Amino acid sequence: MSTQLENQDIELRTDNLNIYYDTFRAVTDINLEIPREQVTAFIGPSGCGKSTVLRSINRMNELIPGTRTEGTIHFRGVDIYADKVDPVEVRRHIGMVFQKPNPFPKSIYDNIAWGAKINGFTGDMDELVETSLQQAALWNEVKDKLKQNALRLSGGQQQRLCIARAIAIKPHIILMDEPASALDPISTTKIEDLINELKQDYTIVIVTHNMQQAARVSDKTAFFLVDENRSGYLVEYGKTDEIFFNPKNKETEDYISGRFG
Numbered sequence: 001m002s003t004q005l006e007n008q009d010i011e012l013r014t015d016n017l018n019i020y021y022d023t024f025r026a027v028t029d030i031n032l033e034i035p036r037e038q039v040t041a042f043i044g045p046s047g048c049g050k051s052t053v054l055r056s057i058n059r060m061n062e063l064i065p066g067t068r069t070e071g072t073i074h075f076r077g078v079d080i081y082a083d084k085v086d087p088v089e090v091r092r093h094i095g096m097v098f099q100k101p102n103p104f105p106k107s108i109y110d111n112i113a114w115g116a117k118i119n120g121f122t123g124d125m126d127e128l129v130e131t132s133l134q135q136a137a138l139w140n141e142v143k144d145k146l147k148q149n150a151l152r153l154s155g156g157q158q159q160r161l162c163i164a165r166a167i168a169i170k171p172h173i174i175l176m177d178e179p180a181s182a183l184d185p186i187s188t189t190k191i192e193d194l195i196n197e198l199k200q201d202y203t204i205v206i207v208t209h210n211m212q213q214a215a216r217v218s219d220k221t222a223f224f225l226v227d228e229n230r231s232g233y234l235v236e237y238g239k240t241d242e243i244f245f246n247p248k249n250k251e252t253e254d255y256i257s258g259r260f261g
């Protein structure tokens with residue numbers, strides 16, 4: 001997939017995105033411009049379609065039978081749902097980290113090396129493993145036990161390993177679906193610090209139920225609600241400071257003040 005940047009500041013754009021599970025329209029007319037090398041947070045009550053939109057960004061939704069996507073998503077100028085585009089290739093550019101850490105039941109080293117090999121990496125594997133672990137702020141904790149099974153790491157370490165695994169493929173975007181919700185406060189802080197570091201090199205989109213977390217880590221925030229048909233829609237999208245402290249929309253204000261104020 002050869003990409004071309006339309007606008008250097010915009011990494012990805014959705015236009016009139018509608019996503020269905022069979023006949024149920026889970027989200028309606030989502031129009032978003034995700035800025036490059038910044039953090040965008042998706043917030044809103046349960047069921048408003050945050051994860052659905054997130055998964056559509058790297059075509060993970062298609063792995064769920066009965067899903068249908070209308071509208072377009074352009075990543076660096078390329079329509080990622082076009083017929084000629086391979087979804088596996090899309091996922092190489094747009095990686096994902098899930099709510100529950102899901103390392104492979106293999107060594108720490110192999111967790112990183114395996115994905116890179118499958119994706120055709122032929123360079124110095126030791127170096128890739130080290131730099132990926134360093135970027136994920138895990139290297140110092142695991143450098144002496146790279147052959148140990150990853151499942152023996154703590155939950156927070158496992159999640160940073162999953163981030164290292166995503167980074168090793170050298171994506172442009174990392175999608176994170178509630179990446180810290182299963183972790184203790186100290187591990188959560190580490191993940192948040194890491195997100196702040198990573199945005200120097202990556203575009204990050206994060207779903208979170210934690211308003212404080214959205215306020216701390218994101219540059220832009222998208223607030224979703226459901227309409228009378230239970231379909232999710234975008235109420236307001238803008239700079240995080242404005243969404244939290246000076247929202248334009250009454251519904252945003254009510255939600256933020258109820259959950260955050």
Ligand SMILES: Nc1ncnc2c1ncn2[C@@H]1O[C@H](COP(=O)(O)OP(=O)(O)OP(=O)(O)O)[C@@H](O)[C@H]1O
Binds near residue numbers: 053
């Ligand atoms: N695999 C699926 N099959 C059918 N319906 C689904 C599926 N996944 C999600 N939905 C429905 O789509 C809507 C949006 O769900 P989604 O998980 O995207 O919302 P969310 O805002 O991420 O919720 P939460 O905050 O609880 O994770 C909901 O009505 C949900 O029931």
